[in-house]
Amino acid sequence: MPNKLEMNPVRAIRTFPSFPIALVVVGKEEKNIIAVSLVHTFSFNPPLIGIGISPCRYSHELLHRSPNFTVNLPCKELVEETLFCGEKSGKEVDKLEETGLTAVPGHKVDVPTLEECPVSFECRKVQNFDTGDHTWFIGEIVSAHVADGYDRERTLIYWAGEFRTIGELIRGR
Numbered sequence: 001m002p003n004k005l006e007m008n009p010v011r012a013i014r015t016f017p018s019f020p021i022a023l024v025v026v027g028k029e030e031k032n033i034i035a036v037s038l039v040h041t042f043s044f045n046p047p048l049i050g051i052g053i054s055p056c057r058y059s060h061e062l063l064h065r066s067p068n069f070t071v072n073l074p075c076k077e078l079v080e081e082t083l084f085c086g087e088k089s090g091k092e093v094d095k096l097e098e099t100g101l102t103a104v105p106g107h108k109v110d111v112p113t114l115e116e117c118p119v120s121f122e123c124r125k126v127q128n129f130d131t132g133d134h135t136w137f138i139g140e141i142v143s144a145h146v147a148d149g150y151d152r153e154r155t156l157i158y159w160a161g162e163f164r165t166i167g168e169l170i171r172g173r
């Protein structure tokens with residue numbers, strides 16, 4: 001058995017794997033992109049996806065003005081753009097213009113998806129609730145687009161300050 005040392009819970013929670021990283025587009029008139037690692041499936045049928053956004057983000061304000069959003073999964077080639085969207089605020093810079101990412105009008109929601117991301121989900125907000133220091137916005141995927149020949153091995157993932165791709169396959173289920 002490993003010898004486990006007691007750790008402050010606020011530090012320890014960061015050891016919990018948080019693999020997804022998404023570029024979330026928010027806003028109708030003023031569009032913005034935010035990098036989000038608090039992104040999870042909340043239900044398979046209906047397909048619900050949740051994003052955890054801190055109230056101090058500009059995106060939080062935009063989501064309260066216009067609640068729909070798109071969740072776009074970047075591939076590893078988009079690591080710099082992803083970091084940029086996770087370090088700069090849309091209050092100061094136009095992240096769409098600065099990253100050069102291409103906004104494609106949503107099919108079912110009034111928020112664009114990102115052309116360069118191989119997977120895009122258009123989400124219609126169904127509820128939101130506060131948990132500690134984040135607000136969870138839960139959206140139903142009303143339209144989804146996946147690149148032909150999508151290679152999940154190129155999908156960018158994130159854990160403890162490091163961007164990666166998926167690793168060794170241990171076994172199938």
Ligand SMILES: Cc1cc2nc3c(=O)[nH]c(=O)nc-3n(C[C@H](O)[C@H](O)[C@H](O)COP(=O)(O)O)c2cc1C
Pocket residue numbers: 021032033034035036037038039052053054056057058059060082083085086087088089090091158
């Ligand atoms: C890898 C990464 C993951 C992040 N995940 C989240 C997250 O899940 N929720 C959140 O509110 N902010 C997250 N952030 C921080 C925001 O992306 C960052 O503060 C951003 O500049 C906010 O943009 P905005 O002010 O335009 O909304 C993350 C940043 C990085 C680099």
